[in-house]
Amino acid sequence: MTDLSKLLPYANLETIWLRCPFAIALINVNGDVGAVNPAFEGLTGHSETKLLGLSEASFAALFENHPHLTKQRVKVNKDQIRALYYFSEFASSPHNTLSLPHAAELLREHLASIYGFAELLLSQNYDEETRRMLTSTLLEEVEALSNLINEKFDNRKQN
Amino acid sequence: MKKVLIVDDQPNIRWVMRLALRERFIISEATSADEALTHLQCDSPDAIVLDVMMPGSLNGFQLCERIKKDEKWAAIHVVLVTACGQVEEQELGRALGANAYFIKPFSALALERHLADALKMTPTASPSWR
Numbered sequence: 001m002t003d004l005s006k007l008l009p010y011a012n013l014e015t016i017w018l019r020c021p022f023a024i025a026l027i028n029v030n031g032d033v034g035a036v037n038p039a040f041e042g043l044t045g046h047s048e049t050k051l052l053g054l055s056e057a058s059f060a061a062l063f064e065n066h067p068h069l070t071k072q073r074v075k076v077n078k079d080q081i082r083a084l085y086y087f088s089e090f091a092s093s094p095h096n097t098l099s100l101p102h103a104a105e106l107l108r109e110h111l112a113s114i115y116g117f118a119e120l121l122l123s124q125n126y127d128e129e130t131r132r133m134l135t136s137t138l139l140e141e142v143e144a145l146s147n148l149i150n151e152k153f154d155n156r157k158q159n
Numbered sequence: 160m161k162k163v164l165i166v167d168d169q170p171n172i173r174w175v176m177r178l179a180l181r182e183r184f185i186i187s188e189a190t191s192a193d194e195a196l197t198h199l200q201c202d203s204p205d206a207i208v209l210d211v212m213m214p215g216s217l218n219g220f221q222l223c224e225r226i227k228k229d230e231k232w233a234a235i236h237v238v239l240v241t242a243c244g245q246v247e248e249q250e251l252g253r254a255l256g257a258n259a260y261f262i263k264p265f266s267a268l269a270l271e272r273h274l275a276d277a278l279k280m281t282p283t284a285s286p287s288w289r
Contacts, residue, residue, distance in 0.1 A: 101243075105212065108242035109169055112263035116175030119266060124178070137171060 023069075023087040027056045029080055043087060044069060056083070063087070103152045110145040114138060160185050161278045162202070166195040166219070167210040167240070172263075176208060179267035183275060192217035196225070199232060205278050208270065209257075211241035211248070220255055227256030236277050240265065 017024070023043040028034030033054045041047050044063070051059065063071050069087045076083050117138040121131060163184040165176050168191060177186050187204065189195035193215040195207065207226065211219035219239055226232045238259040239252045252260045259273060 104244075105242040108244070108263040109172070112242070112265060113169070113171040113175060115264035116172070116179070116267045119268060120175065120178050123268060137174070141171060 025051070025059065025085045026081050027059075027083040027085070029082050031056050031082060033059050034080070040087075059085075103148065106148055107145065110141050110148065113141040114145070117141070161206065161274075162187065162204040163274060164189060164195060164198060164204040164207045166190075166192060166207060166213070166222070168213045169210070172210070172240075175267050176270065179271045180274065183271065191215035192219060192222035195222060199226070203232060204235060206236040206238065206274055208238045208240055208274075211239055211243060211252075220251060223252065223257050224255045236274070238270070238273070238277075240270075 017037050020037055021039050023040040024037045025033055025040060026035045033051045033056070036046075036048050036051055040051075046062065060071070060073075063069060071085050071087050074084050074086070117134050120126075121134055121138070126134065161184050163180055164187050165173050165180075166189045167173050167176070170190075173188050173190075177188065180186055184206075187198065187202070189198050191213050192209070195209070196217065209219045209223060213219060217225075219241070223237050223239060226235055226237055233256075236259075237257045238261060239257045240261045240263065241248060241252075242263045244262050249260050249262075258277065261270060261273075
C-alpha cells in the first residue's frame, strides 16, 4: 500500500485534510476522537468541539444506523493515530444513485413545472383559490428542486 | 374545438399544460405511452403533446413512431416534449416524424400558440423545433 506520508510533503497532506469533501475523523492513541476535518461538521451536523475527546465507542455509536451516512474504520496504528473513520453518503435517497444525465432530466422536469406555474400566474386572471393552489404547488416544486440539488450536487449537508 | 391529448407521467406538468390549453382545446390526458395508445384506439385527437421519457413498455419516441407509421393516425400533429436537451434526441424525434419538439423547461403559452397555429397549418407547412 502506498505510504502517502513519504510521497507527499506534510503541507500537502494538510491541504487534503482541510479541503477533502468527505468527512474524516481521527482516533488518537488514547482511543479518543483527536481531530475531525472541516468537511465533517458540514456533512454530519456534529461540531468538532462536541466530538473531541469522545471515546471511540461513543463516537461510533453516534453514527450507527445513520439514515444518510455510512462509516468505514481504517486501522492506522502509526505515530499518534490509532485509526481513522471516513464517511460517505448512504444511497438512502434515490437522488444519490442518479447519473448526471438523469439528474439533469429531473432538474428540467422541476424547472418545467416552476416555469409553467409562474408563467400562468403572471399571465392569467385566476380566482383566489386557484392562485393559492398554483402558488402552493410551485413552492413544492421549488422545495423538490432544492432537495435534488442538495442531495445530488452539494456535499455540505444542511443542519 | 380541436382535441389535444396530453401524455406525461408528471401530474404537475399535465396540470400546467391543461391550464394553458383548456381555453382553446378539448383536453384529454394519459400518464404513459401505453395509456395513450389505449386512448387512441377509442378516440383520435388532432394533436398529441407527448413526453419522451415515461415508465411503461413504450417511451414517447416509440409511440411517436407507431403513430406516424399508422395510416389512420399519421395526420395527428405530434409535439414531443422532453427533459433531454441532447441534439441527437431532437434528430431522432425529427426522424421519427414528430412535428415539433419542446425542451423542458418550456413556455406552456408558446405551446398553446404553436398548437393553435399548427392545427390550422397545411400538411406542407414547416415543422417547429424549439
